[in-house]
Amino acid sequence: MSLMSNLSTSMISSSSSAFLAPTSFNSSRSQSVSVPVKSIKICKCVATPQEQQQTAYKTKVSRNSNIAKLQAGYLFPEVARRRAAHLLKYPNAQVISLGIGDTTEPIPDVITSAMAKRSQALSTLEGYSGYGAEQGEKALRVALASTFYSNLGIEEDDIFVSDGAKCDISRLQVVFGSNVTMAVQDPSYPAYVDSSVIMGQTGQFQKDVEKYANIEYMRCTPENGFFPNLSTVAKTDIIFFCSPNNPTGAAATREQLTRLVQFAKDNGSIIVYDSAYAIYMSDDNPRSIFEIPGAKEVAIETASFSKYAGFTGVRLGWTIVPKQLLFSDGFPVAKDFNRIVCTCFNGASNIAQAGGLACLSPEGLEAMQEVIGFYKENTKIIVETFNSLGFKVYGGKNAPYVWVHFPGRNSWDVFSEILEKTHIVTTPGSGFGPGGEGFIRVSAFGHRENVLEACRRFKQLYN
Amino acid sequence: MYKLLACCSMASGISLQPKMVQASLGVQKQGNGHCTNVPRNVNLEKLQNNYLFPEISKRELQHLDKYPSAKVISLGIGDTTEPIPEKISLSMANYAHALSTAEGYRGYGAEQGNQVLRKAIAETFYKNVLIRDQEVFVSDGSQCDISRLQLLLGSKVTIAVQDPSFPAYIDSSVIIGQAGDFQDKTGKYQNIVYMQCGPENNFFPDLTTTPRTDIIFFCSPNNPTGHAATRKQLQQLVEFARDNGSIIIFDSAYAAYITDDSPKSIFEIPGAKEVAIEISSFSKFAGFTGVRLGWTVVPEELLFSSGFPVINDFNRIVCTCFNGASNIAQAGGLACLSSEGFQRNRTTECLLENSQAICSVIDYYKENTKILVNTFASLGLKAYGGVNAPYVWVHFPGLKSWNVFSEILEKTHIITVPGSGFGPGGAEYIRVSAFGQRERIMEASWRLEKLISNEKALFNSVENKE
Numbered sequence: 012m013s014l015m016s017n018l019s020t021s022m023i024s025s026s027s028s029a030f031l032a033p034t035s036f037n038s039s040r041s042q043s044v045s046v047p048v049k050s051i052k053i054c055k056c057v058a059t060p061q062e063q064q065q066t067a068y069k070t071k072v073s074r075n076s077n078i079a080k081l082q083a084g085y086l087f088p089e090v091a092r093r094r095a096a097h098l099l100k101y102p103n104a105q106v107i108s109l110g111i112g113d114t115t116e117p118i119p120d121v122i123t124s125a126m127a128k129r130s131q132a133l134s135t136l137e138g139y140s141g142y143g144a145e146q147g148e149k150a151l152r153v154a155l156a157s158t159f160y161s162n163l164g165i166e167e168d169d170i171f172v173s174d175g176a177k178c179d180i181s182r183l184q185v186v187f188g189s190n191v192t193m194a195v196q197d198p199s200y201p202a203y204v205d206s207s208v209i210m211g212q213t214g215q216f217q218k219d220v221e222k223y224a225n226i227e228y229m230r231c232t233p234e235n236g237f238f239p240n241l242s243t244v245a246k247t248d249i250i251f252f253c254s255p256n257n258p259t260g261a262a263a264t265r266e267q268l269t270r271l272v273q274f275a276k277d278n279g280s281i282i283v284y285d286s287a288y289a290i291y292m293s294d295d296n297p298r299s300i301f302e303i304p305g306a307k308e309v310a311i312e313t314a315s316f317s318k319y320a321g322f323t324g325v326r327l328g329w330t331i332v333p334k335q336l337l338f339s340d341g342f343p344v345a346k347d348f349n350r351i352v353c354t355c356f357n358g359a360s361n362i363a364q365a366g367g368l369a370c371l372s373p374e375g376l377e378a379m380q381e382v383i384g385f386y387k388e389n390t391k392i393i394v395e396t397f398n399s400l401g402f403k404v405y406g407g408k409n410a411p412y413v414w415v416h417f418p419g420r421n422s423w424d425v426f427s428e429i430l431e432k433t434h435i436v437t438t439p440g441s442g443f444g445p446g447g448e449g450f451i452r453v454s455a456f457g458h459r460e461n462v463l464e465a466c467r468r469f470k471q472l473y474n
Numbered sequence: 475m476y477k478l479l480a481c482c483s484m485a486s487g488i489s490l491q492p493k494m495v496q497a498s499l500g501v502q503k504q505g506n507g508h509c510t511n512v513p514r515n516v517n518l519e520k521l522q523n524n525y526l527f528p529e530i531s532k533r534e535l536q537h538l539d540k541y542p543s544a545k546v547i548s549l550g551i552g553d554t555t556e557p558i559p560e561k562i563s564l565s566m567a568n569y570a571h572a573l574s575t576a577e578g579y580r581g582y583g584a585e586q587g588n589q590v591l592r593k594a595i596a597e598t599f600y601k602n603v604l605i606r607d608q609e610v611f612v613s614d615g616s617q618c619d620i621s622r623l624q625l626l627l628g629s630k631v632t633i634a635v636q637d638p639s640f641p642a643y644i645d646s647s648v649i650i651g652q653a654g655d656f657q658d659k660t661g662k663y664q665n666i667v668y669m670q671c672g673p674e675n676n677f678f679p680d681l682t683t684t685p686r687t688d689i690i691f692f693c694s695p696n697n698p699t700g701h702a703a704t705r706k707q708l709q710q711l712v713e714f715a716r717d718n719g720s721i722i723i724f725d726s727a728y729a730a731y732i733t734d735d736s737p738k739s740i741f742e743i744p745g746a747k748e749v750a751i752e753i754s755s756f757s758k759f760a761g762f763t764g765v766r767l768g769w770t771v772v773p774e775e776l777l778f779s780s781g782f783p784v785i786n787d788f789n790r791i792v793c794t795c796f797n798g799a800s801n802i803a804q805a806g807g808l809a810c811l812s813s814e815g816f817q818r819n820r821t822t823e824c825l826l827e828n829s830q831a832i833c834s835v836i837d838y839y840k841e842n843t844k845i846l847v848n849t850f851a852s853l854g855l856k857a858y859g860g861v862n863a864p865y866v867w868v869h870f871p872g873l874k875s876w877n878v879f880s881e882i883l884e885k886t887h888i889i890t891v892p893g894s895g896f897g898p899g900g901a902e903y904i905r906v907s908a909f910g911q912r913e914r915i916m917e918a919s920w921r922l923e924k925l926i927s928n929e930k931a932l933f934n935s936v937e938n939k940e
Contacts, residue, residue, distance in 0.1 A: 067777065068748040071719025072688045074778040075628035078787050085793040088585075113581040123574040126802060130566035133558045133765070141553035141763040141909075145528070174614055174766075174800070181625070181795035185649060188515030189629065205794045209625060248512045279511025308508040323581040324801035325573070326614075335507065338514040347518050353525040354645045355621035360614070360800040361764035362566060456581075 077211045080223070086201045086442040087111050093426075094436050101434065107465045109393075110436035112257070112411065112454045114321040116385060118366075119378030122320060125369030129362050143358045146349065147172025147329070151364050154371040155329055159314075163301040169333050169345065171352055172367070174326040174359045176287050176315040177202050183283060183311065183330070184210040185355060186347050191248035194227035196239065198258055198443030198450070200285065203251040221445040230446050233405060233416070237261030241270060246278040252300075253285035255292060258443045258452040259414045260406015262296045268303050275309040281336065281344070282310040287328075288410045290319050290383055296409065307333040311344070318411065320370045320379050327363040386411045389462045390455035396466040397453075400473045411455040414440070418449055425451050433468040517651045520663070526641045526895040527551050533879075534889050541887065547918045549846075550889035552697070552864065552907045554761040556838060558806075559831030562760065565809035566802050573802075583798045586789065587612025587769070591804050594811040595769055599729075599754070603741040609773050609785065611792055612807070614766040614799045616727055616755045617642050623723060623751065623770070624650040626784070626791050631688035634667035636679065637899030638698055640725065643691040644897070661898040670899050673858060673869070677701035681710055686718040692740075693725035695732060698896045698905040699867045700859015702736035708743045715749040721776065721784070722750040727768075730759035730836055732862045747773035751784070758864065760810045760832055767803040839864045842915045843908035849919040850906075853926045855933075864908040867893070870933060871902055878904050881932070886921040 083089060090110045098106060132138025146152070152167040173179045180202050189211035195203045207213055207226060214224025222228055227247045229239035237259050252271060254263040263271070275282050284300035292298055300310045315328035332345040369375045394407040403416040417425045422439035429435055429451070438454070440447030455462065523529065530550045538546060557563075572578025586592065592610040599605075613619045620642050629651035635643045647653045647666060654664030662668055667687050669679030677699050692711060695702040703711070715722050724740035732738055740750045755768035772785040810832060843860045850857035856869040870878050875892035882888055882904070891907070893900025908915065926933050 067781070068716075068775070069719070069777045069779055069781055070715075070721050070749060071779050072627075072631060072721050074780055074782050075626060075630075075787065077628055078626070078790060081790065085790065088793050111582065115579070115581060117575055117579040118573045120574050123570045126570035126573075127567035130563045130570060130802070130806075132563075133566075133761075134560045134563040135557055139555070139557040139761070141555060141761070142551065143764050175797050177797045178795065185621070185625070186515060186518070187512070188517055189651065190515070191512060202794060209791070209794065211629065248510075275510075276508065279509070281510050281512050305508075309510060321573075321579070321581070324583045324798070326797065326800040337507065337509045339509055339511050340514055341509055342514050347515065350518060350521065350525065351649070353528050354642060354649065355618065357615050357617045357766065358764070360766040360803050362570070362802050363800050366570075 075209075077209050080208050080213065080215055081205065082216050085205060086438070089442070090436065090438055093430065097430055097434070097436075104434040105464075106434045106436060107457065107461045107468075108436045109453045109455070109457060109462075109465055110438045112318070112456055114318065114323050114386075114456050115458055116321060116382050118321045118325075119375070119382065121372065121374045121378055122366050122369045126325075126362050126366040129365035133361075140361055143361050143364070145353045145356055145358045146170075147359060148361070148364050148368075151368050151371075154368055158371045158376070160299060160301060160331070163299060164307065165299075165301055165331055165333065169331050171330045171332065171348065172359050172364060173328045173330060173352075173356070174363070175317060175328040176285065176313045176330075178356075179313045179328060179330045180283075180285075181206045181209075182351050182355060183313070183348070184212075186344070186351050187212075187249060192225060192227070193249040193251060194229055194244060194247040194280075195251045195444070196231045196253065196256065197228035197446030198231065198440060199251065200253055200257045201443060203283075204444070221441070221448075228444060228446065231256070231259060231261065232446065233403070237405070238263055238267045241274045244274070246280065248280055250275060250280050250282045251285065252282055253287070254296070255288040255410035256406070256412075257285075257288065257410065258406075258412055258438065258440065258447065258450075260408065260410035260412045262292055262294060262409035265297050265303070268297055268300060268306075272300070272303045272306050272309055276305060279339070280309065282306075284310050284312045285314075286312055287315045287318055289314065290379070291387065291411055292409045293387070294409055301331070301333070307335040309336070311336065316367055316370060319383070320366070320375075321382060322363070322366065325360075325363045325366060327359055327367045385459075386455055389457060389459065392462055392466055393453055393455055396469055400470065402473075407455070413453040413455065415451045415453060416449060417451060420449060422448055422451060429472070433465070433472050435465050435468060517649050517653075520648050520653065520656055521645065522656050525645060526891070529895070530889065530891055533883065537883055537887070537889075544887040545917075546887045546889065547910065547914050547921075548889045549906045549908070549910060549915075549918055550891050552758065553909055554758060554763050554839075555909050555911055556761060556835045558761045558765075559835070561831065562806050562809040566765075566806040569802050569805035580801055583801050583804070585793045585796055585798045586610075587799060588801070588804045588808070591808050591811075592769075594808055598811045600739060600741060600771070603739060605741055605747075605771055605773065609771050611770045611772065611788065612799050612804060613768045613770060613796070614803070615757060615768040616725065616753050618796075619753050619768060619770045620723075621646045621649075622791050622795060623753075623788070624652075625795060626788050627652075627689060632665055632667070633689040633691060634669055634684065634687040635691045635897070636671045636693065636696065637668035638671070638893060638896030638903070639691065640693055640697045641896060643723075661894075668897060668899065671696070671699060671701070672899065673856070677858070678703060678707045678710075681714045684714070686720065688720055690715060690720050690722045691725070692722055693727070694736070695728040695863035696859070697725075697728065697863065698859075698865055698891065698893065698900065698903075700861065700863035700865045702732055702734070702862035705735070705737050705743070708737055708740060708746075712740070712743045712746050712749055716745060719779070720749065722746075724750050724752045725754075726752055727755045727758055728863045729754065730832075731840065731864055733840070734862065736862060741771070741773075747775045749776070751776065756807055756810065759836055760807070761835060762803070762806070765800075765803045765806060767799055767807045838912070839908050842910060842912065845915055845919055846906055846908055849922055853923060855926070860908070866906040866908065868904045868906060869902060870904060873902060873933070875901055875903055878933075882922070882925065885929075886918075886925050888918050888921060 231237040289298040316322035405414040407413040426439040438452040440450030729738040756762035847860035858867040879892040891905040893903030
């Protein structure tokens with residue numbers, strides 16, 4: 012197998028998007044796509060050494076043993092690989108993507124106009140700006156504080172604007188370093204575990220239990236209402252917690268989060284609270300960890316415009332590190348985070364930030380709510396479909412994800428079966444951890460007609 | 475329980491050196507405040523000061539507080555000042571508008587970057603050296619790429635840097651745990667090899683006396699010295715890397731400023747693909763310092779000692795720790811390069827509209843640089859660089875660079891960057907950046923002339939030896 016074909020396989024990214032230029036590679040989620048035929052093979056991207064010709068020059072630099080611990084490619088490029096392979100097999104298939112949680116609806120005008128305006132201003136003397144503050148533009152930080160955290164005592168200088176939660180998670184790991192232990196929900200968004208492995212916090216992957224040594228996996232199942240039994244959770248330095256949850260869609264109650272904060276306090280732990288889907292909350296659950304008294308001394312919160320404003324490609328998010336959060340020696344965590352932000356980052360794009368500011372205007376907020384309402388309606392349709400087919404369905408109320416139980420079945424098998432028989436891409440639950448085995452995550456982002464068509468196909472398959 | 479970390483590493487005595495800034499967050503730990511049990515990352519404890527450029531900003535603000543009506547001219551942080559050419563910002567505006575339409579909306583892009591842009595970068599900058607599209611990874615800039623490369627390499631590799639050098643190489647190395655402890659005596663981190671670059675060795679390290687390290691950071695044209703390595707020098711470097719089984723990380727952020735025959739890419743050197751990674755950026759040639767766009771080239775031929783391709787691991791990092799550069803910024807990048815290509819021949823004649831506009835901005839900054847070089851030369855000071863980079867590296871023999879920085883700031887309201895911020899090899903030097911509006915460059919020149927000629931004695935002093 013040639014080096015090149017091997018690499019082209021492993022290089023397929025989570026999505027293929029293109030600019031409007033006519034010569035560009037176009038990808039549309041609602042029509043059949045032709046993938047350029049390179050020598051793409053179905054190949055699981057595994058972390059094992061490639062075979063090289065004897066004469067190929069090798070440096071003397073050792074491969075990072077932490078990265079070698081990773082078992083496969085990151086989950087979502089893996090899903091994309093399967094999708095691409097499927098398209099090769101069925102070039103005329105009308106593939107519908109309910110896999111990767113990729114937003115599909117256009118961004119409201121009020122927001123894109125602001126970005127267009129800022130772009131054009133960069134061509135003028137008065138409007139040109141170079142390097143921005145690494146922590147983000149002041150106006151945006153102020154707006155974030157007042158929009159989402161007023162009355163919670165979170166101030167603008169506690170807020171660090173970024174190019175998204177995934178990047179922030181890695182930057183937080185860089186702050187923490189390799190000598191901390193962490194706990195994650197099981198199942199959970201794969202970036203927490205993967206970044207932990209890369210950072211060197213974990214031991215080897217243990218195939219028999221499908222877990223990395225040294226990570227505490229907090230099982231979240233229908234049986235425990237998708238909230239871990241904290242009395243059985245070992246103490247760790249860091250606790251990653253996502254609510255509303257990706258992938259289960261579960262939203263933690265005020266009572267549960269109060270217990271979590273107490274747990275962290277008792278153990279001297281830091282909670283990294285992922286609130287990327289907070290705006291999808293329908294119930295009266297906390298949207299921010301800082302609604303819980305005492306949270307400022309134990310928690311960091313990360314958030315994103317991706318699923319709020321369709322900014323998945325625009326790239327904008329934020330992380331809150333309260334002043335009150337201290338390391339064991341009393342040193343403020345925010346100071347170290349700031350140092351990382353200044354050294355390992357150079358600020359989110361100024362154009363994206365202009366968009367973010369527009370999102371938080373009254374008009375912008377209203378427009379965002381409309382799009383979110385649309386995705387929520389999608390979610391309802393999907394929930395109803397699976398319910399009507401007799402499945403046990405979770406989530407879907409407070410998050411754009413539906414977590415469907417296929418008891419006793421291997422989730423990659425179910426994924427493949429669904430893909431093969433209905434041309435629908437979902438995400439296999441085991442990709443989110445061993446606790447996800449037996450589940451499929453169906454994401455509710457998509458054009459309405461695609462969601463309706465997908466539901467028709469599900470009904471056909473499972474009736 | 476709250477330890478005060480006053481690290482005044484650079485030298486004793488004069489307190490103009492940067493000190494570890496205490497909680498500018500203004501919080502003192504109260505008696506009853508809760509401390510977590512999470513230990514601070516020991517690597518971050520090893521950092522001696524704030525990152526250099528926020529420190530410079532801080533000084534600027536302090537100065538403005540002191541002299542609210544001063545007309546401060548910033549020749550410090552290399553921040554671009556000239557507007558982005560209209561066609562390019564229009565492309566970005568159009569792309570933004572299109573995101574509001576069903577046909578034009580795009581969600582997640584490929585983490586490695588838009589395919590068309592990757593191809594354009596490969597064809598524009600690496601056409602003759604056969605770098606493939608899939609070897610180009612689009613990013614939100616070099617500073618971020620440097621850290622992602624450190625994540626890739628991990629804590630167990632050793633690095634060499636030029637001395638002086640762009641501080642992110644060293645700082646990111648410390649953060650990831652490669653660097654060992656800081657040694658006050660030498661001003662260096664224990665495990666890092668510092669390759670002295672000065673006028674005495676034509677700003678190219680003596681490789682015969684350089685110990686082997688896994689990684690060699692090399693920036694050309696150089697920030698801060700402005701020196702562009704010659705073809706011969708880079709051949710030596712590639713050979714050195716090859717002999718030692720090392721990987722060069724070549725920073726070509728300023729390649730667009732080269733005016734002579736110096737190589738613009740490490741891949742112009744035969745054999746480089748098996749020993750080098752190249753990073754670059756739209757910041758300084760397109761004014762994208764705020765827009766955020768850059769790229770890294772990892773050749774498929776580059777292998778770890780086990781034979782495992784480095785590109786596979788870099789791709790994994792990019793997919794896991796990053797989510798792609800902003801699609802709007804990428805649209806702008808594509809416009810910069812335009813489908814016809816960013817062709818530039820040796821006489822700096824630009825052939826195409828968009829690139830023409832970019833070339834005139836670069837030429838504008840180059841003219842600024844010339845003015846500054848002449849100013850210092852006329853004052854009898856040795857000024858290096860300035861030919862292939864938008865930086866002038868001025869020597870003040872016998873003086874401490876932070877002192878010179880402060881003196882210049884105090885007396886002329888001009889911000890520069892003290893050389894020792896770039897490493898002990900920068901002692902006695904000041905970096906003057908040439909970004910700025912022409913009138914301000916002229917004004918700055920005039921003020922500097924006045925100061926230095928009036929205080930010849932002070933600036934030629936040999937008393938304050940570093």
